[in-house]
Amino acid sequence: MTKNIAILGASGYTGAELVRLISTHPDLRIAALTGERKAGQPMASVFPFLRHLDLPDLCRIDEVDFAKIDLAFCALPHATSQAVIKALPGDLRVVDLSADFRLRDPAAYEKWYGQHHAAPELQAEAVYGLTEFYRAQISGARLVAGTGCNAATGQYILRPLIEAGCIDLDRIIMDLKCGVSGAGRALKENLLHAELSEGTAAYAVGGTHRHLGEFDQEFSAIAGREVRIQFTPHLLPMNRGILATAWLDGDADRIHNVLQARYADEPFVKVLPFGTTPSTHDVRGSNFVHIGIVGDRIPGRALVVAVLDNLCKGSSGQAVQNANLMLGLPETTGLMGAPVFP
Amino acid sequence: MTKNIAILGASGYTGAELVRLISTHPDLRIAALTGERKAGQPMASVFPFLRHLDLPDLCRIDEVDFAKIDLAFCALPHATSQAVIKALPGDLRVVDLSADFRLRDPAAYEKWYGQHHAAPELQAEAVYGLTEFYRAQISGARLVAGTGCNAATGQYILRPLIEAGCIDLDRIIMDLKCGVSGAGRALKENLLHAELSEGTAAYAVGGTHRHLGEFDQEFSAIAGREVRIQFTPHLLPMNRGILATAWLDGDADRIHNVLQARYADEPFVKVLPFGTTPSTHDVRGSNFVHIGIVGDRIPGRALVVAVLDNLCKGSSGQAVQNANLMLGLPETTGLMGAPVFP
Amino acid sequence: MTKNIAILGASGYTGAELVRLISTHPDLRIAALTGERKAGQPMASVFPFLRHLDLPDLCRIDEVDFAKIDLAFCALPHATSQAVIKALPGDLRVVDLSADFRLRDPAAYEKWYGQHHAAPELQAEAVYGLTEFYRAQISGARLVAGTGCNAATGQYILRPLIEAGCIDLDRIIMDLKCGVSGAGRALKENLLHAELSEGTAAYAVGGTHRHLGEFDQEFSAIAGREVRIQFTPHLLPMNRGILATAWLDGDADRIHNVLQARYADEPFVKVLPFGTTPSTHDVRGSNFVHIGIVGDRIPGRALVVAVLDNLCKGSSGQAVQNANLMLGLPETTGLMGAPVFP
Amino acid sequence: MTKNIAILGASGYTGAELVRLISTHPDLRIAALTGERKAGQPMASVFPFLRHLDLPDLCRIDEVDFAKIDLAFCALPHATSQAVIKALPGDLRVVDLSADFRLRDPAAYEKWYGQHHAAPELQAEAVYGLTEFYRAQISGARLVAGTGCNAATGQYILRPLIEAGCIDLDRIIMDLKCGVSGAGRALKENLLHAELSEGTAAYAVGGTHRHLGEFDQEFSAIAGREVRIQFTPHLLPMNRGILATAWLDGDADRIHNVLQARYADEPFVKVLPFGTTPSTHDVRGSNFVHIGIVGDRIPGRALVVAVLDNLCKGSSGQAVQNANLMLGLPETTGLMGAPVFP
Known part of the structure; x- marks a missing residue:
């Protein structure tokens, strides 16, 4: 009905x-x-x-x-x-x-x-x-x-890993890249085409972005202790899309296994084959999340990248x-x- | 089934x-x-x-x-x-x-x-x-x-007008702007991001674009005489979208009436209020065509603009x-x- | 000094x-x-x-x-x-x-x-x-x-041709494409990256753009009679650059000769070989003007394209x-x- | 002469x-x-x-x-x-x-x-x-x-800090964002406008980018011990520009002081006031480097961002x-x- x-x-x-x-x-x-x-x-x-x-x-x-x-x-x-x-x-x-x-x-x-x-x-x-x-x-x-759109992207990476206890909670760095529609239709100088296209910059640096409030609340609840991540977003010359790059202390294979198992039955979350990473181009206008996991050349360090469309x-x-x-x-x-x- | x-x-x-x-x-x-x-x-x-x-x-x-x-x-x-x-x-x-x-x-x-x-x-x-x-x-x-994608865009403007006999058939100019996906996934230097973004140029100038074959065939058949239009496309730094600007000799009000009547029952073709023109932004990713008609300051001259998504x-x-x-x-x-x- | x-x-x-x-x-x-x-x-x-x-x-x-x-x-x-x-x-x-x-x-x-x-x-x-x-x-x-930046672009094409008497003064159509910096740093919705990038539209349609005042004044003075051109600009997803496409009644070879002769000694104005047209990419950030001339498949009709950097x-x-x-x-x-x- | x-x-x-x-x-x-x-x-x-x-x-x-x-x-x-x-x-x-x-x-x-x-x-x-x-x-x-253009960007941040001994050499993460001209004029699918614009992705992930060879050589020589940083570049929809975000363990104020002192007399390297970060828009087409330093909300952690034009x-x-x-x-x-x- x-x-x-x-x-x-x-x-x-x-x-x-x-x-x-x-x-x-x-x-x-x-x-x-x-x-x-x-x-x-x-x-x-x-x-x-x-x-x-x-x-x-x-x-x-x-x-x-x-x-x-x-x-x-x-x-x-x-x-x-x-x-x-x-x-x-x-x-x-x-x-x-x-x-x-x-x-x-x-x-x-x-x-x-x-x-x-x-x-x-x-x-x-x-x-x-x-x-x-x-x-x-x-x-x-x-x-x-x-x-929050950034908060969602980050949580798709980190929630299962915190729950599984497979990463160092005091060493979580998230470098995020986002498109401009997340800022809404506001009339601000830095959102003009002439100011934004053909370049990039960080914003809300050093742990001041409001979506950290959500991260703090959710991650601490899962971990049963206070969790504070480092997080800086960058504004990119594109309209839709968020790409979160998480730099983690943990075993990349185990991280891949945890994420793959967690999202196996989720209709909208796709975990890529180990060693490959996603592009925001591939989720534009859709309700899908793509996540990729890579091991760093330094043993015990991993990179996890997630993308989604911020508006969708x-x-x-x-x-x-x-x-x-x-x-x-x-x-x-x-x-x-x-x-x-x- | x-x-x-x-x-x-x-x-x-x-x-x-x-x-x-x-x-x-x-x-x-x-x-x-x-x-x-x-x-x-x-x-x-x-x-x-x-x-x-x-x-x-x-x-x-x-x-x-x-x-x-x-x-x-x-x-x-x-x-x-x-x-x-x-x-x-x-x-x-x-x-x-x-x-x-x-x-x-x-x-x-x-x-x-x-x-x-x-x-x-x-x-x-x-x-x-x-x-x-x-x-x-x-x-x-x-x-x-x-x-052809350009040929389709132009015909949505011109077919009803030729049929109605309300424009000068020897004075049809179509200045077209198109996005790059129309060129396909071909590996050509001028399709690289570094060469294409942040600028524009004409191509297939002076009546050499192949879609003119379709225009010639269709318009001549409708008119019952040979019709040859002038047509030059321009490549724009965008992925999807065609905007055709037709410069016509004819009465703008009558042109608006003819197009509005012709497309009144068409589910995918929308004629805008007289004096307004469409944007390719508004059809991206869709099967819609938007058409706008404007009178020029010179009496008897009209401008018709149509947009559609070339890939869709x-x-x-x-x-x-x-x-x-x-x-x-x-x-x-x-x-x-x-x-x-x- | x-x-x-x-x-x-x-x-x-x-x-x-x-x-x-x-x-x-x-x-x-x-x-x-x-x-x-x-x-x-x-x-x-x-x-x-x-x-x-x-x-x-x-x-x-x-x-x-x-x-x-x-x-x-x-x-x-x-x-x-x-x-x-x-x-x-x-x-x-x-x-x-x-x-x-x-x-x-x-x-x-x-x-x-x-x-x-x-x-x-x-x-x-x-x-x-x-x-x-x-x-x-x-x-x-x-x-x-x-x-005006648009007015300058158009005049580089038309002034020598009007002076030489080699085009039909009642049949001048200029379809112009311009980048967004020409609109200045104004906070307007249509100048936002999210609204402007990845698409195009006409504006100031039908002979209402203010730079027509300059065209009317200058061209009429040169011709010794009233000259009114048709002119519509289009806003493109790029920051710098104007491309003017002039659709003219006149002999393309003669037009090329007139423009080439007129600008032969000008340090900033370059006339291209006959049959080729310029790109705004090639003048970005500079004080140069590039002009190209092409004959249409319809005898007696010509296309002239000029580009310059609007801010420079x-x-x-x-x-x-x-x-x-x-x-x-x-x-x-x-x-x-x-x-x-x- | x-x-x-x-x-x-x-x-x-x-x-x-x-x-x-x-x-x-x-x-x-x-x-x-x-x-x-x-x-x-x-x-x-x-x-x-x-x-x-x-x-x-x-x-x-x-x-x-x-x-x-x-x-x-x-x-x-x-x-x-x-x-x-x-x-x-x-x-x-x-x-x-x-x-x-x-x-x-x-x-x-x-x-x-x-x-x-x-x-x-x-x-x-x-x-x-x-x-x-x-x-x-x-x-x-x-x-x-x-x-290397990425290697240069990273070294402007890290060389003085390694030399000053003010960061943890085993905890250096560099998340880099670069424009497409760094890839040259090569005809590759992922460099096409249609594939690259309006989105972003990481590449050469997990410590495989060749510029790491330069980092390893230079940083180890300065430190007098082996230094291996974590480094992943991301390709952005822009033509010129590199932005390197360094996530460091060290005191942000001291880092700012070290960089400011080091570059005080350098004509091309500008260190921004503490707490502000640079944009690639501001160095496009030039030989300048802009560097900004920010303290994280977690004491003892700092963020340093440097930008330059990769081609220049x-x-x-x-x-x-x-x-x-x-x-x-x-x-x-x-x-x-x-x-x-x-």
Whole structure:
């Protein structure tokens, strides 16, 4: 039976990606799209690539009749999201794509996001949305907190390895490369084509990137002790894609075995043959994760590389995957589209 | 009922795009993939972005059991295609993506492609694959000749206008901009990233591009007189997309009316509001065509701009659309995927 | 003897390009850099690529001691420029890079820029800055108005042809392709990497682009009658470069002869062998113009393609070239740097 | 007094970059350009961006009169270079840009390049071309071996730190990002625009990249013990630029102090304020190196990022810098061109 969907904050890239995915999803129907500043506009004027679809115009959130909505995706900016979700009907299923409910500890939220949380009771209720590791809880959840896109990429590498105890927890370095759509449609000088194309730079250096809050929370919980990784992202001249390079102390063969076993039955996570590494080109526009493992020339050191599409598997695709579970649909419904190459 | 499909020449971009589209097509199943030089290799080693699919390995054409094939796509190079198709079972449905059967006249083929045609009898049988204009013939055809990607783009603009008699046939200029995937996976210096990115140039200048053979054939047939347009393509630093700018003598309002009326019921062709023009960004990865019409400041002169994705609507998407018709399936099956933006 | 230079409006791309060029100019010394909103900042914080230079910090215009300045480049936005230049010392040599003094007729300015001109007396005094065609006047000028970058490209093709009377003045079509730096450092959605890369679109369609004001003024003056060309620019996913494709009624051989003769002694304008066309890749970062001429398959129709770097020859390089003349220096001083390829 | 220069192997990117740099060098004159396969062709047909220069046509090496040459740049492929240089006059000054003379130990050469060295006596004679660290030897050298472009980038970070003893030599990780021109003009599938743009991947993973041979040789010599770093490069969708991210065990403040002191008087190496990191955009087309140092949130761990232009400072610019020294010219002559941005 078709489920009615609302997308709150549909004028950004993750909102548009949700519409893209849902447009060919057999069981979901877009019943409402909101955008406060662009209320009244047709979606096709905000995103002409959706011109072929018959979509409701953008409206304000207070114009949505939530009684008719089965599930709402919330693709609003951080901080706005918590206020909006707090005001929604208490029994409405919600998948939030912001950072607002990723951290369970109000103090951690305040540390990384620099402000008090307006809905700490919802923080406690929210289930962390990394589907492959929270599947059961997500199926029964009312509120799911989508992960950070960088945070998702890193966890696909590290969670099974920390759990298996096969790497040195005090020697985890993650050098990450990401495309620009992860920064959203914000008008910033460094996101202009003239400033970004044909070059690269690091950003949020030295352990200051907010997704470290998620790493700290999740890895420490798995390990049963505090785990602090080193992490620096680099902005690349490409639109979609994240490539995480993990430099690890551990046996590469064992690492490969652990990851291969862990993901053998996962429909979206593919572990490559030992010694080969993946490319972001090969997951663009899709919900797939590719992971490769290599041994270093120094014995006992390993390199693990993971790639995914930040807008899809790292955000909106993950959100649809979680929505499928919450609505009792097969998890892969609407998400098996092949990557777009070239 | 699921139809069994063979893709001959699956190691190029149009072959891979066919696999991408068919991978989520509910009624088609890939039964054979051929690649003479790469026979024996798994498709995932030639195109790692297809890693998640359960596909047959590449084989040689002579290894395919065509008795079990309902339809073959032929994505081979020009000239190779005619020899291969000539040797296939005479009752096998074939959609050819090469240039070999686009020109009905052997002399025209020789003029534009510089060699004798090896299967002139098939030239006569083949139906030209511009779906929106040859729908009935394609439905009953055994052999359909996919159009050139540039030729398709230009015809979406000009066919209805020539038919309506609303433009000066001796004053048609088409300035075309195309992405690099149209040139295929060939190893040529000018297709290297270092040579192509961050710049542009014209090519096949002054009326020498082979797709003019298709324009001449089709436009002259519609007009009932010889029509010769001026046409120069430019290579752009982008992978997918064609933008055709037609500079026309005619009344812009009437042109808009004619195109709007012609495409009102077409599922894949969208005519924009008068005065606005489309972007290739908005059709990337999809089977859609967007067309915009503008009046020039000089009365009686008009500008029409059309965009499509060369690999999809300009080639493999068109091929699947035609295959759907030939197999009695709804025409849009498997082709309604939204464009990928950004 | 070294000349002291001020750059007013040094925080934009044309200002930075002036600094780049002057940094290796043997006879010019940067004595002042202004930027109202960024006054007090070191240039290296606004443009880190200039980090190696010993430059004055940005200041406000009213802080500059113009008594010590030999020539000022004015790289301010349109409309701001006329107010600023009006208030400068009346004997200060000025090269303006804005649109404010390109149009000699106040009515034309008002038509194309939508406002009254604040300094019509300076409009009359200003010399149009297309060096190769206004060399003598520029040498003696106090105020030179830099051309539009698109306008410059088009004029290198058309001025000699109109003067020679070898093309049909009522049949001039110019299809232009330009890189994004021409739009400046403005924060606009369509200039974001995610929106601009990997695609193209037309803009300012149908005869509405402001550089048409320059074309109309110049071409009509040369022809001694009103000349109105058709012109549509397209925005390309590249940072630097303009490629203008002119579709002309005229004899291609004669056109080639006229252009070759006209530019034979010009140090920066290179006419290619007949039948070949240029690439923007080959002028990137330089002050050179490359022009190619091709005959169409339709007799009497010709294609002329010209390329230049919009920031250099189309703007700041032209400005330095003009400044050299105004200061009695050899015209090519500091401008012979080879293009940067790849 | 003008020195006569020969460039052997002028049809590749480093050869063309040499021509670009020398074209505005006041004391060098290009007397011969060789290209075996393209002998007889004008340089402008191989590299149209050099069209404005008056250059000798390409010739074969055996056609060059070396008696009239003051210095030869050898930009030939690895292995070819050693055979060619061995056959040159024994007193001819040579700057080699290949890998052939970077490793002093024939066994090391054989290990990393998989073949016997044909001129081991020249290996012994050659001076390693990292100018800032071999200045005195280069000034008196007859044969200088240009460094690997990745190897140069890494050494600007690590040499002073190893020498100062301020980092853990067993915990050096270098995650490198490089543009595609470093791979040369080779026709390889993964270098095509369609395969490379809009994505990234690692290559030469796990300690297999040949530039490790240089790291091992140089770092072990400085440390007086064997030093083996971990190193993996990633190929980015950009043409020029290398960004090396070094993950180090050491005190970030001390590291900053050491690097700042070491490079205070170097004209081409700029150390940024503590806590900031550089971008490849800011060195494009130039001979500059920018280095930034950041402390990690984990005490005792530091991040150092260095950028340079692989074709210029990483190869041809370094070569000219060394040639200046060998010919008794001021070291910076012809190399102070500002980067090209945007």
